Amino acid sequence: MRQVESTAILNLDGKIGNSGKTLRDIITNIRDIKDNRRVFNTIDRKYNNPQVYVAQYRPDKAELAKAYIYSLATYVKHIYPDQALKKIFTVDALEESQVETYFPNTQTFITQEDIDLDAVIQDDLDDDSFDYLNVDKINPFDIQLPDQLKGGEKLYNLSGDDDTASTNPANSSTISFSNASVHLYDTRSLVSEISNLSEQKKQNKFSAKSMRSSNDSTMDAAAIA
Numbered sequence: 001m002r003q004v005e006s007t008a009i010l011n012l013d014g015k016i017g018n019s020g021k022t023l024r025d026i027i028t029n030i031r032d033i034k035d036n037r038r039v040f041n042t043i044d045r046k047y048n049n050p051q052v053y054v055a056q057y058r059p060d061k062a063e064l065a066k067a068y069i070y071s072l073a074t075y076v077k078h079i080y081p082d083q084a085l086k087k088i089f090t091v092d093a094l095e096e097s098q099v100e101t102y103f104p105n106t107q108t109f110i111t112q113e114d115i116d117l118d119a120v121i122q123d124d125l126d127d128d129s130f131d132y133l134n135v136d137k138i139n140p141f142d143i144q145l146p147d148q149l150k151g152g153e154k155l156y157n158l159s160g161d162d163d164t165a166s167t168n169p170a171n172s173s174t175i176s177f178s179n180a181s182v183h184l185y186d187t188r189s190l191v192s193e194i195s196n197l198s199e200q201k202k203q204n205k206f207s208a209k210s211m212r213s214s215n216d217s218t219m220d221a222a223a224i225a
Contacts, residue, residue, distance in 0.1 A: 001041055001056040004069045008093035009053045012043065016076070017083035026076060030068055032061060033107060039065050064107060071109040073097040078104070 013022045030039045043055040057065035068075055073093040076085060085094060100111045 002059050002062060002065075003054050003056055004066050005046065006053045006055065006069050006072065007051060008072060008090050009088070010090060011088050012045075012053060014087060016080055016085070016088060019080055019083065023072075023076065023088055026079070027055060027068075027072070030075075032064055033105075037061075039068065067107070067109055071097075071100055071102070074100040074102050074109055078102040 009023065012024050015022055016026075024043060027040050027043050028038070031037060032039055037058070039057055039061045041056040041058070043053055046052040046054050055065070055069055073085065073089040074097040076088070077097050089097075096111075099113070100109055102109055
């Protein structure tokens, strides 16, 4: 069993008018209309605080039990609308019952404040000016990449084929950006295609060096002859 506390009760065992029933009788006979099971087992004063009452309820009836205990004055007033309840409940509990309504068909309690708040929410939902907040039409994670991205094999005008910004000694000449080149990567190409293009560039570069070396050797041989 679980417990819920109430500070709205003044007299648990006093009879309510000429009904012949006490508040304890009413509470322990509350049943769930869905399965006709009792909601509460017992209700008594708290052992260390006589102004607080503790009700034990079935664990599967938690929502229903709390609703009845928190709005107990409203429920009793609904059953006995012509009976005086000043000696049964606190003044605050009776004032709250004046602005609260109990619906037996659904076993729910609704205040005027709840009704007003629901009306405001419905007005906001019907307001077309909030359509721009509808994120269902927009994918916040949708990223549009350009067809080509800036990049390249070398962005610095360095002396030597193997020199980079990290391998240049500290006492070397200043890095120049006057002839820096920028290449564009095709984002629609596959990784394998980019790799093949890089390998092809290396082969073409190697072939060009071989041809220059061959030509230089031929010219040197002609000069000696």
